[in-house]
Amino acid sequence: MDPRVMNPSTRVMGDTRRGGKRVLVIGSGFGGLAAAVRLAARGWKVTVLERREGPGGRARAFHQDGFTFDAGPTVITCPYLLEELWTLAGQRMSDHVTLRPVTPLYRMRFPDGSTFDYHAERDAMLQSVRSFSPRDVAGYEALSARVERMYEAGIGPLMSAPVPNALSLAAYTPALLREEAFRSMYGLVSKHVKDERLRQALSFHPLLIGGSPFLPASAVYTSIQYVERRWGSYFPVGGTGALVRGLVALLESLGGEVRFNSEVSEITLDDRTATGVRLGSGEWLGADAVVSNADAAWTYRYLLPNHVRDHWSDDRVQQxxxxxxxxxxxxxxxxxxxxxxxxxxxxxxxxxxxxxxxxGTGPASEEPLLYLHRPTATDAALAPEGHDAFYVLAPVPHLGAGSNWKARADVFRGELSRRLSRTVLPGLESELVTSRVFTPEDFRDELRSFRGAAFSFAPTLLQSTFLRAQAKSEDVERLYLVGAGTHPGAGLPAVLCSAKILDAVMSGL
Structure with missing residues (x-):
């Protein structure tokens, strides 16, 4: 029988293989909730601790003046990774969350005024390339074939498996070298297509996970294009926040709980073994294991004493x-x-x-690439009738560069408004009815993100796979990590995969 259509009443809940052991999960982002659901489905007594008043972390949602805004991820790829969570509970995701395809996935506008519609669907994308740059159709098809081989031969398997050391990569290295994964993403794309605008359209993806397409080995992120084609791209009815709420309800149906307004001030230890957490209120909660979905660097730097951190020492975190x-x-x-x-x-x-x-290797851009999200294009109910909801994202340096955003936030917002007004949203400033900004300082202060980095550790060659934070802490027994700072990295599919990896690593407890 297909497990996706299993009758919930026939599933035996409360798997006792772990004897009802308790696990505390710090943070209710997608990684924390996915890990919590997986562990609860396997019999753990799960409590998620969230410092804010609602769930989601970077994926939280908020309401303002009749509008609903998703604060973080705006597109769902690899929906099967979410469906797996409901299947573990003998339920169907489609009974609780509705996903609508987004097409085009991106409309790209270039400084010369030209536009390119980027599609997840193969045939639609080919037609876009053919209309935009006919000479690059054959090159795009060759690039797509290479990307598929790269994903199937190495990237896909590595996404869902622990990679504790260099030997873990040995089986995949020949294929990745053959497909030139060692190149920069921009370099690999440029080898196949010639139109400069199309090169940018096909190599911007690392920006979505905090990276650069000009770094060595960033070619591995061309695999995102294959993921989009194979599994599609969607938006949840009600916004991403509806998906977060669905995961909370799923966890509760498995006997787990989420405690809000519960900030963890330290992970408590017996020698080098995690025993629980202490909250900011002074309350201590004991556990057989602790999982941190907090920022990985923040977890090591601020929730653990330095004397137990041989691997993630202060020097390593700072450097x-x-x-x-x-x-x-x-x-x-x-x-x-x-x-x-x-x-x-x-x-x-x-x-x-x-x-x-x-x-930091050059001057700050006066005209960065902007990511404009209009969710009401897909779900009009996220704004009052006749209105539109938006957010615009501008990449900026992290706080290590020393910016004072409290002093410049209004000026920067005005610059964004003027740029949007003269390009895609004419008359914007006179049409505004509600507004809110979130700066790198808010990432640090509200989300406890080290240096205000939006995607944790940068996705560089020397901070990937076994060189990134791992699901099982290298320093503390019975402490585990999940989320963007851990292998395989940032981005919703990778974060959900990190929860699968954590589940596998914890299976022996």
Missing amino acids: ARYSMSVFLWYFGTRRQYPGVAHHTLLFGRDFRGMFEGLS
């Missing part, structure tokens, strides 16, 4: 490379902009220079 941050402006308009797609990318005039500015 690690961190991803860019982002400036987010959420706003609602009294009118609708029906010509604006669900996702719009507005490219600047210096694609390479923008990434140099984000990494």
Whole structure:
């Protein structure tokens, strides 16, 4: 019988293989909730501790003046990773959450005024390439075939498996070398397509996980294109927040719980073994294991004493490379902009220079690539009737660069508004009815993200696979980590995979 259609009443809940052991999960982001569901389905007594008043972490949602805003992820790829969670409980995700396909996945606008519709569907994407740059059709097809081979031969298997050491990569290395995964993503794309605008359209993806397409081995992220084609791209009715709420309800149906307004101030230890956590209120909660979905660098730097951290010492945490941050402006308009797609990318005039500015190797870009999200293109109920909801994301350096966002947030927001007004949202400033900004300082202060980095450790070659934080702590027994800072990295599919890896690593407890 297909487990996806299992009758919930026939499933025996409370698997006793672990004898009802208790696990505490710090943080209710997608990684924490996915890990909590997996562990609860296997018999653990699970309590998720969330410092804020609602669930989601970076994927939280908020309501303002009749609008619903998703604060974080705006597109769902690899929905099977979510469906697996409901299947573990003998339920169907489709009975609780409705996903709608997003097409085009991105509408891209270039400084010369040209636009390119980027599709997840293969045939639609081929037609877009053919219309935009006919000479690059054959090159795009060759790139797509290479990306598929790269994913199937190495990237896919590595996404869902622990990679504790270099030997773990040995079986996949020949195929990855053959497909030139050692190249930069921009370099690999440029080998196949010639139109500069199309090169940028096919190599921007590392930006979505805090990386750069100009770094060595970033070619592995071309696999995102294959993931989009194979499993599609979707948006949940009710916004991403509806998906978060669905996961909370799923966890509760398995006997787990989420405690809000419960900030963890330290992970308590017996020698080098985690015994529980202490909350900011002073309350101590004991556990047989602790899982942290908090930022990995923050977990090691602020929740554990230095004397137990041989691997993740203060020096290592300080010297690690961190991803860019982002400036987010959420706003609602009294009118609708029906010509604006669900996702719009507005490219600047210096694609390479923008990434140099984000990494600190060049001046800050005066015209960064902007990511404009209009969820009401897919779900009109997220705004009052006749209105539109938006957010625009601008990549900016993390706080290690020393910016004072309290002083410049209003000015920067105004710059974004003027740029949007002269490109895709005419008359924007006079149409605003609600507005809120979220800066790198808020990532640090509200989300406890080290240096305000939006995606934790930067996805570089020397901070990937076994060189990234692992599901099983290298320093403390019975402490486990999940989320963007751990292998396989940032982005919703990778975060959900990190929960699968954690589940496998904890299976022996």
